[in-house]
Amino acid sequence: MSKTMIDLFLRSLWETILMTGASGFISLVAGLPLGLALIATERGGIAENVWLNRLLAAIVNGFRSVPFIILLVALIPLTRLIVGTSIGTWAAIVPLSIAATPYYARIAEVSLREVDHGLIEAARAMGGNRWTIVREVLVPEALPGLVAGFTVTLVTLVGASAMAGAIGAGGLGDLAIRYGYQRFETAVMTWVVMVLIVLVCALQWLGDRLVARLDHRG
């Protein structure tokens, strides 16, 4: 492989990591509270509000049902408003985050719902308020599931970021499409796929290790 090709390769790898990392971070920061809101507002939840629950669920379902490639284009005006441009790696982070947030919110919701209701009752019996229940019970007890779900989200983002090439975001997926697929450079394609496999395996391994350390459920 030529020097230019190696530079291109490394730049693409960095772009993929940047897109995955930044949108992953945003989906965690926004998706976890959204997941908490979904279970807190449901019937019998700690902040029951059925109408708000339906509204949130509708928004989440709405974003989740739009194919990512459509979302990428549809969100261009919003992206331009936030990042100042609709082209490039940073521009791709906006639609990636907006797609990943409701995705992670649903995954978080599943883990949070599995927390034994008796534990919430115990915290209430101790005189805890809603914030206590969230901080001392829901999040710590669901943490292994929340981390495992976040790993799944990151891996999904690695794949989704390939599509962001459509708005000139770069990344490994884009490299594979333009050089490997459109120019029939099989070596580039093979390298990209191998690096993606290593990246995904590394993410999954780290996630699994962390879950094992956090899980005390025995």
Added chain:
Amino acid sequence: MPVADAGLLPPAPVAERLAADAFAPAPSNPAGDVVRLTDIRRSFGATAALNGVSLSVRKGEILGIIGRSGAGKSTLIRCLNGLERPDSGQVLIEGRDTTRLSERELQPLRRRIGMIFQHFNLLSAKTVADNVALPLKIAGQSRRERLQRAAELLDLVGLAEKAGSYPSALSGGQKQRVGIARALAARPALLLSDEATSALDPETTRSILALLKDINRRLGLTIVLITHEMEVVRAIADRLVVIDAGRIVEEGPVWKVFAEPRSHITQSLLEASRPRLPPAIAGRLSDVPTGEAILRIDAAGEAAEAPFLAQLAAAVPGGFRLIHGGVDHIQDHPVASLFLGVAAAHASEAVAFLQARAVKVELIGHVQDDD
């Protein structure tokens, strides 16, 4: 049934130190009743879980509330700390009506009421010490104070060496000990026990009950426990309330209710723990007044302390035979329950003799001699 389990209990000085500084009587409670419920009603949809319950819990006593599943006992105990709100009626805790309080106003009050649960409800992500310290964290104490208090309490329940373990490494009995330590952490005026031994084996049940009794005695802590097992009530309760279909059907000192259960709910709950006529004899009972008459005898308190059997043997020609039964001691009161056989010809004589001595007698049938 013996409840002594001294080996698992901590040295006395620990409990006394706790008692000295921790469980001073609440200043706002001159009346002496920790809890007073007046005409509590609570329905879920069309079914009434509580249908007008009034009762009071005296300071320092252990009150057992017993009933079948679905009788309303879970709802009742949850009304005491406001986890459940009655539709109507008054709940006075240390003289304050909690039914008028908002959720936020209830929170500080709940810190004066500890609760233990059937399934322990320990947080799996926290160590044993952090579980015990959680009520104190909620109350806003510093980490140093919290862990010091947690260590004292783990000492009290005999689990000092498990402070750094996670609950998943503990046995059921140990988990419940942690649950008890946690419930005591914030120095409550009242401890609620929601079927706390129902998930434990009989031996562990006895040691947990012994611990609760010990805490009650040494620290003067008031305990309300709900259970569906008569054995639990009999082992530690002072007073017993039987509820059925959301109403109180019987109430009184445990030994009295055991000696003379009036409602048939109580009788059927007691069935398993009372002597029963051996099946071989029960199967041969008939109404024909010949052969041998079978008498069921119940005596409690003073009546049971008197030598009525010896007197009966002397008074009835031919004496009697003891078929089954014995004398139990509940709260240090003798409670006798026996089956006797006497010759049918002298049965009415024997019944009259015993009734004159305040002994409850029932002629339950006759057994003919096999030819």
